[in-house]
Amino acid sequence: MKAYQITGTDGLNSLQTVTLPEPKPSPGEVLLRVRAVCLNYRDYMNVMGIKGVSGPIPRIPCSDGAGEVVAVGEGVSAWKAGDRVVCPFMPTWLDGEYSQAHAAQALGGAVDGMLREFAVIRAESLLPVPAHLSIVEAATLPCAAVTAWDALHTRGALKAEETVLVLGSGGVSVFALQFAKLAGARVLATTSSDDKAQRLLALGADAVHNYKTDPAWDDWALAQTGKRGVDKVIEIGGAETLNRSLKATRFGGHIALIGVLTGTSAEIQTVQILRKGIRLDGIYVGSREMFAQMLAEIERVKLQPVIDSTFEFEDARAAFQRMESGQHFGKIVIRV
Template identity: 50%
Template sequence: MKAFAIQGSFGLDALRPIELPDPKPGPGQVVVKMKAASLNFRDVLVTKGLYNPKFKLPLVPLSDGAGEVVDVGQGVTRVKPGDRVCPIFNQRWIDGALSPAKVRGALGGELPGVLSEQVLLGEDGVVAVPPHLTDEQAASLPCAAVTAWNALFVEGRLKAGDTVLVQGTGGVSIFALQFARLAGARVIVTSSSDEKLERARSLGAWETINYRTTPDWDAPVASLTRGEGVDHVVEVGGAGTLARSLRAVRIGGRVSLIGVLSGSAPELSLFPVVMKQVTAQGIFVGSRAMFEDMNRAIAANGLRPVIDRVFPFAEARQALDFMESGGHFGKIAIRF
């Protein structure tokens, strides 16, 4: 079977096609024929060696995909051949709290990823696809969607009438916008592109702020919320945005720390955290149980993920280049 792997050394140029033997399932295992995959910024960092330079090479990257079960091993009862499934991001986090053992089970890193025509997984490591979704839409769910769901509903306990600030218009942020709207929350979206902000409004954004023309974007957030601040911030920027997020959140509010797009070594005052009793919560995707809860909500509401562009399998490197450029709105997919 065909796959792509990071070979020899890290770097985007090191991602090259490779031939691998077709997998055979053992007891409790399933073989999934991949139909589509999707990208996260993590995939760029992994490929370039910036996520964890100690990952063993060659490495098949990417954590997110969707496909069809084509073979099962002895004792498998959760799925059967013909089922449409997604792998879960962290193959060892089924339910409950995160632990050191569960952290080390992520696809496209500690474990081989999904940029391969077939993948071998444990039966516990897959979930059923919401039936109304295309393969590309389903492939966008495992990392970005579950992360947004965890931040808002599991850790964040979002309720109707809350105000949410989401940064940018990438995968996590757009899912957060869509999920928050389902719950009856108001959403403020920031971006450097007026065109992207207009698209965010079409998805239900309450207000939008161009952070390029309004670099002190925490000030209009305060005005929009009558000086109180927002209930939740979906923080994907990192060092370059965290200080403003802490100023934009209300007393007793929550900042969900998800991304490091602008760096990871902030020099900031912690007084706002203390004086405003802010909860700053790291979010590392989520469990299979969260994924299944999220899928029920997606199916019940007919929600469709936003796919910006679909690349053919042979153009996986070009897809990573596009992800690195930051020009996308929503998710980038690869069709097998």
């Protein structure tokens, strides 16, 4: 089979196509014909080896993939050839608490990922693709969508009429906007361009702030809430944005710390967390059970993921370059 591997430390030049033996399912496993793979910023970091994020070499990158069952191993009765399925970010995290053991099975980092023609996955990990979604759309869900769901509903316990602040217009932020509006929340959003601002408004954002023209988006969020502060923040910036998120959050509010777009360490005003009684949660995707709950809601309302662009397998590097540009809105997908 054809696959991509990270073969060194020379950025995109290290992302090479290779030919590997086609895997075979063992008892309890399923052979999946991968049809679509979706990029996350984590995948870009792994390929580029930036900000301290890197893994073993060689490594097949990308956590997010969807496809069709080709064959099943002994003892598997839940799936048959032709079934459309999607795989969780951490196939071993079925339910319950997050653990180091689950993190050690994260696709595309700790173990080989989905940027290949075939993959063997535990049968109990897989989930069916909702009938209204294409395989390309389903591939956008395992990381960004489940992360947003965990942040808002599992850890966030979002209530109708609460105010959610989402930073940026990448995959997690756009899914968070969609999920928050479905729950009846008010959504404030930040972005880097007026064009993206219009697209966020079209998706349902109640107000949008361009942080390129006015970096003080924390003051803007406070003004939008009558100085009270927002109830929840989808914090994807990390080091250089967290202090502003702390300022923008109300007393007793919740921040879901998800991304490291601005770096992995900084001087943080911890006194704000203490004084305001803010709950700060590190969110590293979620379990299969969270994924299943999210899929049920997506199917109920026939939600459509927002896809920025789609690339062919042979043009995978161009997909990573699209992410590097920062111009994308929503998810970037590679057809396999």
